[in-house]
Amino acid sequence: MKSQPTLEDVARLAGVSTATVSRVLNTPDLVRAETRDRVRAVVDQLGYTPHFGGRALAIRRTNTVGAIIPTMENAIFARGLQALQTRLAARGVTLLVATSDFDPIQEEEQIHALLARGVDGLVLIGEARGADTYAFLARREVPVVLLWSHREGCLWTSVGFDNHRAAAEMAALVVASGHRRVAMVAGVTAGNDRAAARVDGVRAALAAHGAPAPRVVEAAYSIEAGRTAATTLLTQDPAPSAIICGNDVLAAGVYIAARDLGLRIPDDISVTGFDDIDLATVLDPPLTTVHVPHRRMGQAAAEVLLRLADAPAHVESIALETEIRERGSLGPGPSETAQ
Amino acid sequence: MKSQPTLEDVARLAGVSTATVSRVLNTPDLVRAETRDRVRAVVDQLGYTPHFGGRALAIRRTNTVGAIIPTMENAIFARGLQALQTRLAARGVTLLVATSDFDPIQEEEQIHALLARGVDGLVLIGEARGADTYAFLARREVPVVLLWSHREGCLWTSVGFDNHRAAAEMAALVVASGHRRVAMVAGVTAGNDRAAARVDGVRAALAAHGAPAPRVVEAAYSIEAGRTAATTLLTQDPAPSAIICGNDVLAAGVYIAARDLGLRIPDDISVTGFDDIDLATVLDPPLTTVHVPHRRMGQAAAEVLLRLADAPAHVESIALETEIRERGSLGPGPSETAQ
DNA sequence: TTCGCTAATGCAAGCGCTTACATCTTGCGA
DNA sequence: TCGCAAGATGTAAGCGCTTGCATTAGCGAA
Numbered sequence: 178m179k180s181q182p183t184l185e186d187v188a189r190l191a192g193v194s195t196a197t198v199s200r201v202l203n204t205p206d207l208v209r210a211e212t213r214d215r216v217r218a219v220v221d222q223l224g225y226t227p228h229f230g231g232r233a234l235a236i237r238r239t240n241t242v243g244a245i246i247p248t249m250e251n252a253i254f255a256r257g258l259q260a261l262q263t264r265l266a267a268r269g270v271t272l273l274v275a276t277s278d279f280d281p282i283q284e285e286e287q288i289h290a291l292l293a294r295g296v297d298g299l300v301l302i303g304e305a306r307g308a309d310t311y312a313f314l315a316r317r318e319v320p321v322v323l324l325w326s327h328r329e330g331c332l333w334t335s336v337g338f339d340n341h342r343a344a345a346e347m348a349a350l351v352v353a354s355g356h357r358r359v360a361m362v363a364g365v366t367a368g369n370d371r372a373a374a375r376v377d378g379v380r381a382a383l384a385a386h387g388a389p390a391p392r393v394v395e396a397a398y399s400i401e402a403g404r405t406a407a408t409t410l411l412t413q414d415p416a417p418s419a420i421i422c423g424n425d426v427l428a429a430g431v432y433i434a435a436r437d438l439g440l441r442i443p444d445d446i447s448v449t450g451f452d453d454i455d456l457a458t459v460l461d462p463p464l465t466t467v468h469v470p471h472r473r474m475g476q477a478a479a480e481v482l483l484r485l486a487d488a489p490a491h492v493e494s495i496a497l498e499t500e501i502r503e504r505g506s507l508g509p510g511p512s513e514t515a516q
Numbered sequence: 517m518k519s520q521p522t523l524e525d526v527a528r529l530a531g532v533s534t535a536t537v538s539r540v541l542n543t544p545d546l547v548r549a550e551t552r553d554r555v556r557a558v559v560d561q562l563g564y565t566p567h568f569g570g571r572a573l574a575i576r577r578t579n580t581v582g583a584i585i586p587t588m589e590n591a592i593f594a595r596g597l598q599a600l601q602t603r604l605a606a607r608g609v610t611l612l613v614a615t616s617d618f619d620p621i622q623e624e625e626q627i628h629a630l631l632a633r634g635v636d637g638l639v640l641i642g643e644a645r646g647a648d649t650y651a652f653l654a655r656r657e658v659p660v661v662l663l664w665s666h667r668e669g670c671l672w673t674s675v676g677f678d679n680h681r682a683a684a685e686m687a688a689l690v691v692a693s694g695h696r697r698v699a700m701v702a703g704v705t706a707g708n709d710r711a712a713a714r715v716d717g718v719r720a721a722l723a724a725h726g727a728p729a730p731r732v733v734e735a736a737y738s739i740e741a742g743r744t745a746a747t748t749l750l751t752q753d754p755a756p757s758a759i760i761c762g763n764d765v766l767a768a769g770v771y772i773a774a775r776d777l778g779l780r781i782p783d784d785i786s787v788t789g790f791d792d793i794d795l796a797t798v799l800d801p802p803l804t805t806v807h808v809p810h811r812r813m814g815q816a817a818a819e820v821l822l823r824l825a826d827a828p829a830h831v832e833s834i835a836l837e838t839e840i841r842e843r844g845s846l847g848p849g850p851s852e853t854a855q
Numbered sequence: 856t857t858c859g860c861t862a863a864t865g866c867a868a869g870c871g872c873t874t875a876c877a878t879c880t881t882g883c884g885a
Numbered sequence: 886t887c888g889c890a891a892g893a894t895g896t897a898a899g900c901g902c903t904t905g906c907a908t909t910a911g912c913g914a915a
Contacts, residue, residue, distance in 0.1 A: 181656070183901055188539050194865045199903055209863060219838060224655050225830030226632040231901030234870040237519075249594035249613075259588050262615065271629060274588075276601065276612045290610060293565040317520070318565050383752075423637040429798040436800060444731070455739050461800045522871055533895045538873055548893060570871030573900040 182223040191219040202227065235294050242301035242482055243273040243291035245284055251398065251426060253452055253471070254302060257324065260475030261300065268483060270297075275450075279398070282369050285310055292317060298482045300324055304331055305370035314504055320485035322478050327496045334485065335494045336477045340371045343467050343499040345385075346379030347449055350385040350420050350501060355510025356447060359383060360417035361393045362406045362427045375423050375451060392417065396427055403430020404437075411438055411446065418511050419447035425454045428464055428506075443508030453502055462505035470497050521562040530558040541566065572634055581821055582612040583632030583639035584623055590737065590765060592793055592810070593641065596663065599814030600639065607822060620707050620735070624649055631656060637821045639663055643670055643708035659824035661817050666835045668788055670768035673824065674833045675816045679710045682806050682838040683717030683760075684724075686788055689840060690758050691725040694849025695786060698722060700732045701745045701766045711839075714762050714790060731756065735766055742769020743776075750777055750785065757850050758786035764793045767845075769804055782847030792841055801844035809836050 188195045200207050202217040208216075221269060222279035233239045242265060246254035262272040273291060284306065291299065298320040311333075313319055327337035351359055361379050364372035376393055383391055394409060396402035403422065407430055410417055422428040428450035432442065440446045442462060450457055450466030457464040477495050485492050527534045532555060539546050540555040549554075569804055572578045581604060585593040601611040611628060616623035623645065630638060637659040653660055664675035690698055700718050703711035715732055733748060742761065749756055761767040767789035770787035771781065772811075779785045781801060789805035790797055792809055796803040816834050825829050
């Protein structure tokens with residue numbers, strides 16, 4: 178890779194000092210129009226791009242924020258990021274994306290990597306991580322926004338929703354539809370506060386409505402894992418009449434399992450999801466699920482982050498609302514119980 | 517944000533010179549074990565992370581490569597990137613991801629942004645972009661790998677597959693199944709060589725097999741756009757007996773349109789996709805589609821990029837094979853024609 | 856014509872890091 | 886005991902950029 182032209186190259190060719198070139202690039206008003214044009218011509222001619230490292234060194238900030246998401250394999254996080262990125266880009270801030278593969282160790286490594294890159298702020302998913310990680314973040318005093326979770330009493334600024342409550346509402350709806358033998362295919366709860374909160378929410382709601390405790394099976398974030406988990410649940414006796422899923426991807430797996438077993442949804446088995454990704458509307462029947470405001474979350478995170486970066490003051494967390502989208506995968510409970 | 521500890525802070529506290537600290541970090545073998553431990557203790561204590569800009573300035577490379585994908589909204593690109601990232605990370609290289617939203621202007625901006633960040637290489641999707649962009653890349657002599665396309669005669673190193681041929685094979689299969697009234701819901705072809713190649717491939721194959729030219733409707737990359745396009749095609753007279761889709765997302769939209777119109781797949785209408793994303797197996801019936809080796813593509817891109825970064829020599833393009841996955845959405849053509 | 860003020864530009868000091876080279880220790884053989 | 890090589894560490898010169906301050910040019914007013 179050829180060594181890039183530098184400010185000095187431009188300056189020499191334009192017959193000005195490096196200071197002037199720098200000013201043309203950053204504060205063009207301070208430069209005479211004629212000089213400015215001459216410099217800009219040389220910049221174009223040389224295809225000059227300022228060296229990021231040099232710049233970062235001099236101005237001591239990078240206009241960059243980093244986000245660490247569990248995975249890119251599914252659109253669920255990526256989508257919020259798109260909104261975040263758009264919003265940030267409008268303010269001249271670049272977004273760096275890294276993935277942790279749901280692994281706390283990898284997440285910590287990525288935090289270090291991004292911080293080493295001098296990001297001016299950080300977006301992290303969820304609240305569950307080690308105390309030492311939080312201590313590290315606190316010591317660096319880097320602006321951090323937690324996404325996808327919102328819990329009263331959390332010390333860090335978060336933009337999200339109450340996973341526990343949303344899951345509880347869905348469970349309540351399932352019970353209200355007449356189901357008592359309810360099972361759950363949950364996401365992996367270890368190191369994932371969102372998945373855990375959803376399980377707790379479902380358990381709490383079922384208990385509160387006098388339904389038996391659900392059988393809960395955890396599954397990795399994939400259709401295949403959901404299918405396997407659902408097969409287990411559906412082939413046991415007595416089989417559940419409704420399966421609440423920790424997310425839509427798992428629900429898709431449940432659909433396949435049901436299809437394989439010749440069970441019709443919602444006649445033989447009801448299914449609910451969580452997240453409301455595109456997939457939900459494609460499933461047949463369309464999936465009844467919890468709608469999560471991805472985009473608004475991303476946008477809000479951008480605002481919060483920018484405010485946090487400007488003034489180190491504490492910024493209030495933002496709680497967004499979820500909403501159940503009833504679509505057809507949740508039917509009435511079995512008649513023997515209902516009648 | 518508190519100003520970070522620097523090498524000098526560490527050096528002072530450890531009672532050594534900055535050079536020694538630097539050596540502890542980069543070439544620990546050159547430092548006496550005792551000194552090394554002392555320095556490391558201080559590093560930990562201070563939570564020191566080297567300043568990326570300073571480092572980049574001094575060593576004149578960043579161990580970073582950038583990738584620009586059209587969108588993160590869908591997993592199709594993200595997935596290949598995950599493989600790319602994993603592979604790169606194993607070699608100590610960080611991946612920066614940016615999106616262009618299918619817009620050449622934005623892509624060009626992102627290229628500049630990434631280059632300004634000093635990326636040592638670039639991954640771009642597809643081959644279609646302006647000559648000036650290519651000229652710029654050539655002048656900078658930055659290693660570039662084009663993903664998702666592979667065409668004989670392309671001057672740039674690419675890792676991908678032949679979209680034209682893959683689409684043609686699918687069209688041939690559709691005709692062989694007995695269909696003659698074939699339509700296509702294609703991706704937007706403007707500025708997208710992959711979408712265009714797929715359309716051309718279908719057209720060529722139909723012509724070669726003596727089938728009438730297909731009606732082609734373009735649709736943006738979303739389920740909803742696919743649904744709209746399919747509704748148009750299905751409600752005209754005569755309606756097609758098979759719809760070939762430019763990608764699986766559009767195929768999902770076709771499923772919804774068919775469902776809304778009370779058409780059964782594949783009895784009333786056959787549908788095929790392209791890409792083989794998870795979605796394809798969830799659809800009911802599972803989608804017959806072209807399987808694309810996402811992961812191998814990402815991995816291969818990583819290898820090529822690393823080789824290109826080491827030695828500026830020309831590296832051969834890599835052609836990967838696609839494969840049709842027959843699953844059930846493609847049925848026999850209408851009997852009136854067959855018999 | 857000269858002075859004073861503003862606008863335009865240059866000078867040079869750093870920003871945090873690496874690394875060639877210089878310097879200082881050690882340990883060992885003679 | 887001394888000399889010397891190898892090992893350990895320090896010194897200082899950049900890497901490309903920004904920016905406070907100094908300098909110069911240009912202009913109107915006195």
